[in-house]
Amino acid sequence: MEFDVFTLLPEVFLPYLNSSILHRARQRGLIDVRIHNIRDWAADKHHVTDDEPYGGGGGMVMKVEPVFAAVESVLGPFPCGDDIDRLTLSRCPTGRATPEACCPVILLTPQGRVFSQKIAMELVQHPRLALICGRYEGVDERIREHLVTDEISIGDYVLTGGELPALILIDAISRLIPGVLGDPDGAMDDSHAAGLLEYPHYTRPPEYRGWGVPEILLSGDHAKIEKWRREQSLRRTLKRRLDLLESAPLSETDRKVLKKIQEEGENS
Ligand code: ADE
Secondary structure, three states: OEEEEEEOOHHHHHHHHOOHHHHHHHHOOOOEEEEEEHHHHOOOOOOOOEEOOOOOOOOOEEOHHHHHHHHHHHHOOOOOOOOOOOOOHHHOOOOOOOOOOOOOEEEEEEEEEEOOHHHHHHHOOOOEEEEEEOOOOEEOHHHHHHOOOEEEEOOOOOOOOOHHHHHHHHHHHHOOOOOOOOOOOHHHHOOOOOOOOOOOOOOOOOOEOOEOOOHHHHOOOHHHHHHHHHHHHHHHHHHHOHHHHHHOOOOHHHHHHHHHHHHHHHHO
């Protein structure tokens, strides 16, 4: 999978991308992350990428020309053919007029739809993503209107720019690509993957400062361990994230277990 990242702070990406799992994924060719410095496309001699807002007010606004120039020079001019689906694809900047080849152009902004495991699963279906990191008070609205096909926020708080959010997207999406995690089922067990929070984990030693490990995990009985883990996931989600439980795919057995847990709570 390919990522093209457009940023004014290219230097923040490499330390993370050169570490651990993402580093290995890049070395093995499972992901290719290309970082583009928007400043390189600022036409004036001082490479200015921001300006004062029309209408006054505080803060600076990211200029439209360098962002368009950067994205178009990397992805190709747009719009591409009119024959593709309107929402994401009608603004396809790649010039490759097929839905599969079209590359979403995502602006990281607190105004976007809130990122989730579901959105990561949706985005990993694309062979290529372009990520634009906003800075300053915001971006010229024409970038939103005519270049960007999607806007994503990583949560309801405001950061100084879209660089950390872009890394978060790259991380969450990459670990869904087969082969990126050592364990082929790794991403399946994650919190959120099945709509529930994950069960608790333990590793050696079996006792630390008098705190033990649940006996069942040492029993070697895999069927019982699976059952225990599912119950723990349900307990945790019930206690911490009722909102997730309401939309999680639950079996009849899950529902019985939940009922038992709730009755325990009522009787204690
Ligand atoms: N840029 C600044 N804050 C952000 C957020 N919460 N999500 C995505 N991009 C941002």
